[in-house]
Amino acid sequence: MVNIVEPAAGPPQSDRTESTAPVPALQISGLSKSFGSFTALRDIELAIETGEFVCFLGPSGCGKTTLLRAIAGLDVQDYGTILQNGRDISGLPVHARDFGIVFQSYALFPNLSVAGNVGFGLLGSGLSRPQRKARVEELLAMVGLGDHAGKYPAQLSGGQQQRVALARALAPSPGLLLLDEPLSALDAQVRLHLRDQLRQLQRDLGVTTIMVTHDQDEALAIADRIVVMRQGEIEQVGTPEEVFTHPATAFVAGFLGDMNFIPGVATDRNVISAGTFEFQVPDMSGDDLAGQVSLCIRPADIMVGEFSDDTPNRLDARVQSISFRGNYHRLLVNCPRISQNLEIEFRDQGQNGLVIAEGAPLTIALPPENLVVFPTSPAFAPS
Amino acid sequence: MVNPVPAFPAERRRIRVSTSGEDVLLRLCLIALGLFLVVGLVLPIYTLLSKGVQDADGNFVGLQNFVRYFNEPRVSVVFFNSLRISILSTIITLTIAGVYAFALTHSRMPGRGFFRAVALMPLLTPSLLPGIALIYLFGTQGFFREALFGHSLYGPIGIVMGEVFFTFPIALMIVLTSLLTIDRRLYEAATTLRAGRVRTFFTVTLPAMRFGLSAAFFAVFTKVFTDFGVPITVGGAFPVLATDLYQKVIGGFDFQMGAVVGILLFIPAAIAFLIGHLLQRGRSAGIDGSAVIYIPEKSRGRDIACFAFCAAVALAILGILLMAVLGSLFKLWPYNLGLSLSSYNFTEHESSGWGAYRNSLKLAGGTALFGTALIFFGAYLLERMPGAGWMRAVLGFLCMVPLAMPGMVLGLSYIFFFNNPSNPLGGIYGTMTILILSTVVHLYTVPHLTALTALKQLDPGLEAVGSSLKVSRFVTFGRVILPVSLPTILRIASYLFMNSMTTISALVFLYSANTKVATISVLLLNDNAMLGPAAAMSVLIVATSAGVVSLQWLLMQGLLRRTGAWRGRET
Numbered sequence: 001m002v003n004i005v006e007p008a009a010g011p012p013q014s015d016r017t018e019s020t021a022p023v024p025a026l027q028i029s030g031l032s033k034s035f036g037s038f039t040a041l042r043d044i045e046l047a048i049e050t051g052e053f054v055c056f057l058g059p060s061g062c063g064k065t066t067l068l069r070a071i072a073g074l075d076v077q078d079y080g081t082i083l084q085n086g087r088d089i090s091g092l093p094v095h096a097r098d099f100g101i102v103f104q105s106y107a108l109f110p111n112l113s114v115a116g117n118v119g120f121g122l123l124g125s126g127l128s129r130p131q132r133k134a135r136v137e138e139l140l141a142m143v144g145l146g147d148h149a150g151k152y153p154a155q156l157s158g159g160q161q162q163r164v165a166l167a168r169a170l171a172p173s174p175g176l177l178l179l180d181e182p183l184s185a186l187d188a189q190v191r192l193h194l195r196d197q198l199r200q201l202q203r204d205l206g207v208t209t210i211m212v213t214h215d216q217d218e219a220l221a222i223a224d225r226i227v228v229m230r231q232g233e234i235e236q237v238g239t240p241e242e243v244f245t246h247p248a249t250a251f252v253a254g255f256l257g258d259m260n261f262i263p264g265v266a267t268d269r270n271v272i273s274a275g276t277f278e279f280q281v282p283d284m285s286g287d288d289l290a291g292q293v294s295l296c297i298r299p300a301d302i303m304v305g306e307f308s309d310d311t312p313n314r315l316d317a318r319v320q321s322i323s324f325r326g327n328y329h330r331l332l333v334n335c336p337r338i339s340q341n342l343e344i345e346f347r348d349q350g351q352n353g354l355v356i357a358e359g360a361p362l363t364i365a366l367p368p369e370n371l372v373v374f375p376t377s378p379a380f381a382p383s
Numbered sequence: 384m385v386n387p388v389p390a391f392p393a394e395r396r397r398i399r400v401s402t403s404g405e406d407v408l409l410r411l412c413l414i415a416l417g418l419f420l421v422v423g424l425v426l427p428i429y430t431l432l433s434k435g436v437q438d439a440d441g442n443f444v445g446l447q448n449f450v451r452y453f454n455e456p457r458v459s460v461v462f463f464n465s466l467r468i469s470i471l472s473t474i475i476t477l478t479i480a481g482v483y484a485f486a487l488t489h490s491r492m493p494g495r496g497f498f499r500a501v502a503l504m505p506l507l508t509p510s511l512l513p514g515i516a517l518i519y520l521f522g523t524q525g526f527f528r529e530a531l532f533g534h535s536l537y538g539p540i541g542i543v544m545g546e547v548f549f550t551f552p553i554a555l556m557i558v559l560t561s562l563l564t565i566d567r568r569l570y571e572a573a574t575t576l577r578a579g580r581v582r583t584f585f586t587v588t589l590p591a592m593r594f595g596l597s598a599a600f601f602a603v604f605t606k607v608f609t610d611f612g613v614p615i616t617v618g619g620a621f622p623v624l625a626t627d628l629y630q631k632v633i634g635g636f637d638f639q640m641g642a643v644v645g646i647l648l649f650i651p652a653a654i655a656f657l658i659g660h661l662l663q664r665g666r667s668a669g670i671d672g673s674a675v676i677y678i679p680e681k682s683r684g685r686d687i688a689c690f691a692f693c694a695a696v697a698l699a700i701l702g703i704l705l706m707a708v709l710g711s712l713f714k715l716w717p718y719n720l721g722l723s724l725s726s727y728n729f730t731e732h733e734s735s736g737w738g739a740y741r742n743s744l745k746l747a748g749g750t751a752l753f754g755t756a757l758i759f760f761g762a763y764l765l766e767r768m769p770g771a772g773w774m775r776a777v778l779g780f781l782c783m784v785p786l787a788m789p790g791m792v793l794g795l796s797y798i799f800f801f802n803n804p805s806n807p808l809g810g811i812y813g814t815m816t817i818l819i820l821s822t823v824v825h826l827y828t829v830p831h832l833t834a835l836t837a838l839k840q841l842d843p844g845l846e847a848v849g850s851s852l853k854v855s856r857f858v859t860f861g862r863v864i865l866p867v868s869l870p871t872i873l874r875i876a877s878y879l880f881m882n883s884m885t886t887i888s889a890l891v892f893l894y895s896a897n898t899k900v901a902t903i904s905v906l907l908l909n910d911n912a913m914l915g916p917a918a919a920m921s922v923l924i925v926a927t928s929a930g931v932v933s934l935q936w937l938l939m940q941g942l943l944r945r946t947g948a949w950r951g952r953e954t
Contacts, residue, residue, distance in 0.1 A: 111949050
């Protein structure tokens with residue numbers, strides 16, 4: 001009997017030279033963590049470049065906070081490595097890592113003044129007392145709290161507290177800033193204002209920043225790149241434009257912004273039939289999309305009005321309900337041929353005497369270039 | 384990216400967090416706490432339990448001791464005496480406390496603050512005090528002995544009266560808490576649904592009270608079942624387990640039977656404690672802190688009835704306290720009722736003179752100092768230290784055990800454990816150290832829970848932020864956790880001091896000639912029919928407790944004023 005000796009299993013070692021490529025600020029590979037039988041993170045691979053602002057986005061329980069806490073060393077992963085600027089920090093205790101952190105609750109020291117909070121991390125830094133004082137003043141001026149140095153956290157508004165926490169985290173000039181839902185405890189108005197401030201500050205300082213959020217608007221507005229997570233895995237990594245306009249999965253499509261899902265069957269390389277209607281879609285021949293699929297289109301991309309006969313994907317519809325949303329009307333229309341309701345963002349631009357009223361008939365068109373097709377995922381049922 | 388990947392490939396190395404010096408130190412602290420609990424609690428209890436199944440020579444005899452105990456004809460009588468007394472006292476206490484608590488929260492009678500303060504006063508007294516005062520009031524020479532219609536105070540009547548006085552504030556506090564957590568909006572909803580007053584009481588008030596009452600039932604039952612002070616003063620020839628245990632060990636040196644009685648005392652107390660604990664745990668899950676406090680409407684009839692009831696109860700409490708004070712001032716009761724301070728001249732009545740009182744101060748001071756530091760830091764380790772999960776769970780459980788341990792059982796187990804010639808720690812037997820150790824362990828649970836509650840309220844990120852700023856946990860503890868928790872620490876210290884002043888149960892077995900404390904002195908003076916000096920010493924204990932509570936209040940006011948800027952609104 002002949003034993004065939006096979007080469008050792010495992011990924012082939014790449015031969016490409018990495019000396020010329022810049023070392024990423026954070027290189028996460030094979031990261032996994034479970035709590036009991038619950039898998040919180042599964043085989044996370046991610047690289048973050050120096051100076052980047054990255055958002056971890058996902059619904060609660062998706063593992064985004066667990067990933068952040070693993071990076072901080074607060075909940076160390078079971079498996080996998082984290083390299084910070086090439087240094088392996090996988091098993092280092094919290095205080096041996098290089099980061100500043102802002103929690104959702106801010107965790108300000110209630111018995112210390114604003115200056116005391118900001119200067120807390122400078123005590124063992126080897127700076128002299130005047131140097132520390134100058135640094136604290138500099139930071140407070142930076143976050144616009146120069147006049148509040150002597151106050152206590154309880155005497156500040158939520159937004160001010162958030163900025164104190166930020167200044168405190170930045171005081172020792174960490175190489176990495178971690179933000180755990182830093183804006184979600186604030187009122188809507190303050191949140192928008194601080195969001196822009198945070199972005200500006202991060203640009204000015206150039207500090208690599210990771211922010212955890214469940215708010216897609218926030219992530220879209222603030223991030224250089226968004227890491228969309230679900231059930232402990234990364235669904236997609238990309239710029240806000242990429243993840244919004246080219247979602248990689250049906251989940252990403254549904255999580256970032258509103259989306260209509262139309263179940264159908266791929267019958268040809270550019271045809272999907274749903275109900276008694278056949279949709280023209282972009283060529284899918286490169287994708288593995290046989291059988292059941294979901295056809296997606298954003299409410300703002302559906303056109304309403306009069307169309308010429310050669311307009312593809314024209315559907316008769318009937319208005320079910322109308323609700324006013326300020327800049328537009330949200331229409332819910334019923335399409336008998338696909339036996340389904342669709343949501344439409346309708347901006348009235350004087351479409352030749354169009355009557356929009358509940359119960360009124362309507363013609364809509366779904367431009368093929370705005371249609372995205374995903375295999376119907378058993379784990380994710382779009383609503 | 385959606386391809387399923389095997390979660391944990393086997394060949395990958397599990398990440399281990401490298402331990403820092405700080406982690407090692409924290410773990411050592413946790414081990415030290417564990418050692419304390421093992422030496423102060425686990426080993427003594429184990430020794431006691433094993434003594435229960437051994438003969439005098441240390442041979443294993445199974446349950447033979449228990450068989451022997453229950454074959455004594457007197458025995459089942461004693462056990463059921465204890466049971467009957469406990470149930471009767473508990474029912475009376477709960478009835479009074481229930482109505483009293485209702486009056487305090489659901490009426491607008493005048494003097495609610497005063498009534499509340501008076502109701503809590505028995506907490507300042509050793510349980511010997513009501514017994515002594517009752518002797519003055521209803522004893523064979525008592526001022527109001529006719530009120531008992533010829534029945535003797537000494538026995539069930541006296542014990543029940545004394546226990547009701549002694550346990551009233553405990554029941555009241557529990558019931559009061561359950562009433563205060565009723566949301567006003569429930570009453571408003573009931574009114575809008577046109578429910579009448581009676582119906583509202585039965586559908587809103589009573590269900591909320593029921594949890595408090597059942598929790599209070601088990602707390603009071605345990606307290607009465609294991610109390611020693613009241614039955615030893617007014618029990619007369621009516622034996623209960625606690626006095627039986629005392630006589631077996633101190634009178635008869637029958638340690639095997641002592642162990643058996645101790646175990647019998649422990650089991651019902653432990654069961655009652657467990658049920659009460661489970662009840663409260665289930666309850667606290669249902670309470671959110673956002674209840675709007677109920678403000679009752681004016682109702683003349685109800686307010687007058689409530690006032691009359693509370694006034695009667697308050698009068699009884701004050702009467703007992705005043706009687707003790709008066710008793711301590713009589714020249715020679717019942718023959719010469721002129722007033723003098725001669726009873727306070729302890730050197731004339733007892734060999735140790737004022738020594739016992741000084742010992743009490745030492746004990747209380749030592750317990751407050753050592754106990755507060757240990758309990759607070761221990762709670763900090765258990766609540767806020769990362770890692771060491773199973774060890775923290777085990778220690779957390781051990782910290783709860785003392786609440787279920789009757790003091791006398793703890794004291795007895797200390798005799799067995801520390802008075803063993805082979806125990807290297809035997810040297811502390813007969814010293815103040817063992818008294819402080821036993822008192823800290825005996826009182827451990829309540830302040831531990833106080834500390835846990837306070838520490839839970841602190842933001843969990845404080846230490847994490849400190850660590851991210853490369854500041855040691857110990858520095859964060861000293862600069863942030865400790866200052867923020869000062870009011871809690873003060874409360875714990877005051878609790879420990881006050882309760883060490885008034886406790887007797889564990890100490891009756893552990894004091895020596897040099898370490899006799901004030902409560903023991905009251906017991907001995909009363910035994911020697913020196914009622915006046917016994918009353919005087921009791922009054923001194925109450926005065927000291929009251930002084931400490933006032934001091935705590937003053938310090939707290941000062942503290943809150945000084946730190947008000949950052950505390951915001953907090954009490």
